[in-house]
Amino acid sequence: MTTGDKSPTTVPFLYDRSGNRYDVTDPRWRGDDGTPLALSPLRGITPDRIVTSERSLWRYQAAIPVDPKHRVSLGEGCTPMVPLTWDGRRVHFKLEWFNPTMSFKDRGVSVMISHLAGQGTRRVLEDSSGNGGASVAAYSAAAGIQARIIVPESTSAAKIVQSRAHGAQIELVGGTREQVSSEAIRQSEWITYASHNWHPFFLQGIKTVAYEIWEDLGFAAPDNVVLVAGAGSNILGCDIAFGELLDAGRIEHRPRLLVGQPEHWATIADAVNDLAPTTRRERVPTIAEGASIADPPRAPEAVQAIRRSGGAAVAVSEEAIRAAVRRLASRGLYAEPTSCVAIAALDHFIADGTIGADETTVVVLTGAGAKSSEKMASVFDQDTHR
């Protein structure tokens, strides 16, 4: 199996970077070679197979390789796409905080937990101090699965109250975010690792954001999709779904994926721009904390996906992110700073002419401002003290 082999298979399978194949029922979360797993190409969806009476991402059930009888749904997906005039251009804002735990991660977690429930999984493990942990905790509760969430010791109690509320076991681990991940990988020897960064079925849920964009544009692809990247799952979800739609002849072209990252965490953008990682300064904290992933497991695939789309990536400054939060709020939309990295990227790609005046552009806003009240306050306090 090479990534160039794009024919959909009747029976989907998993494969790693070395080309090793595994059955989809294999409980593994990475390949024998230690690399992330991907699902073999699927056929995607056609308009007539959409269950239009279903007000969740499960309207695309036909394109989700999970047995519907194990489906664990809390109403995720089917988020609105709000058109605004932005710098004289018509831009569509896809509001992903319209989700059960108020971030885009619910799409992936719903499909991943449904898959795991279908495998008879009773306990899952996740490492996250933010949106991922809350989402895995919520869906595990809905599925009757015991969740264990490993979080950095420094995490404030306020950030994990939702995970605890859903009955998850919280384990505090000292050290960096990377040491927390290492501990999770160690424990994955005996508990199923339901990692939003690693599990291949997570992306099968994330991809539905692209189906929705396509459906809401009257079954057409936009010219551009603007995204923030931490681990890059929205890049990969779009790559999978628009790839399926293209292969099936449902769209004419892939939309360009235009990606923003905080300047000190530009793991994917630097590679796209052929910058040596050393040209970046050390990993200092960013207000876009959801995008501060030092070592995204799927970074090479994300870089390939951006290039395949004819897209681009940019590293944006903290000041540009703060300005983006303020600018978006002045239009009535209250998105967390992480999401607003996409707004900073939008402004950048309009200013440099990448986004043309007559193009159709969609910006994905991944999470809610109200979930990051302290960070939002810091942006606006700064404003009032000027």
Place this chain on the structure above:
Amino acid sequence: MTTGDKSPTTVPFLYDRSGNRYDVTDPRWRGDDGTPLALSPLRGITPDRIVTSERSLWRYQAAIPVDPKHRVSLGEGCTPMVPLTWDGRRVHFKLEWFNPTMSFKDRGVSVMISHLAGQGTRRVLEDSSGNGGASVAAYSAAAGIQARIIVPESTSAAKIVQSRAHGAQIELVGGTREQVSSEAIRQSEWITYASHNWHPFFLQGIKTVAYEIWEDLGFAAPDNVVLVAGAGSNILGCDIAFGELLDAGRIEHRPRLLVGQPEHWATIADAVNDLAPTTRRERVPTIAEGASIADPPRAPEAVQAIRRSGGAAVAVSEEAIRAAVRRLASRGLYAEPTSCVAIAALDHFIADGTIGADETTVVVLTGAGAKSSEKMASVFDQDTHR
């Protein structure tokens, strides 16, 4: 005009409790007699007039008496309805935090601000320390209207960061919540009072929750709709919309409206249950702060609506509200304590046999747990310290 006169009129008008009529373009927010205004009966909606490509409450545009060219939309409405087995019954949970500012109020505010924008309004006034203020601030920003939000002096900075972010002027006023309302009413002499408790067009947005329930049940009414009531706007919205659908022959019966209120704030429930207000203790703070409205302007109409539906109301204890928050979270849903008054009411009406085993029941959950992190933490801290 009496409330018994139910024929839809071609040209809608406003009326007060004394029967005085006013043009819908009249900028007033209450009648000459000082009572709240209602809109004359409308024709409601038929399935063929729903704009199914629209993923917001504006799919029901045909039933919303606002000129579409002034529409101010941030993707409100079209919230999911998640079915769960609850005490052996199939119960549908309508998740109203899937909204721009994460509460049901966005439905009403979208329609109210659209109406006001159509009137050429440049400045609006609201009094609210919570969801109402954030929503009016967001939609005003989207409409290019200057919002002024009057809040109690005791309000924490964290609670008004979103309103400030949207550019609203915040005025802190000393005294009780009622004194804050009085100040708003005083200022309404010179600024348009966009009050979620008073403005008649607010209810024209809230009513769309009932259309959605009807549409999602295959164009049928449920047997029961379970609600929390503060000022009672969800009661009144359901009363309007199910009344329209009944009059048009689109449903067979009104669903029973089953209503919960915190025991010290049972302004509507006490009247439904023929209890003298003096039988209730003083107004002590409740964890369900969104439902702590001492003097709802439309209380008599809310009581009538519950009775007209054959429904019932109950005052629930603080302990029952806390237990409801925990019980709901254990199923994967994270709703603010105010919303969970409806869960406490659900449990009450199942236990006393009001809700039968084979009935279709919808519970409306009005707002997000993550917007009330401190209160949520207090519920679950209590748990861990047991």
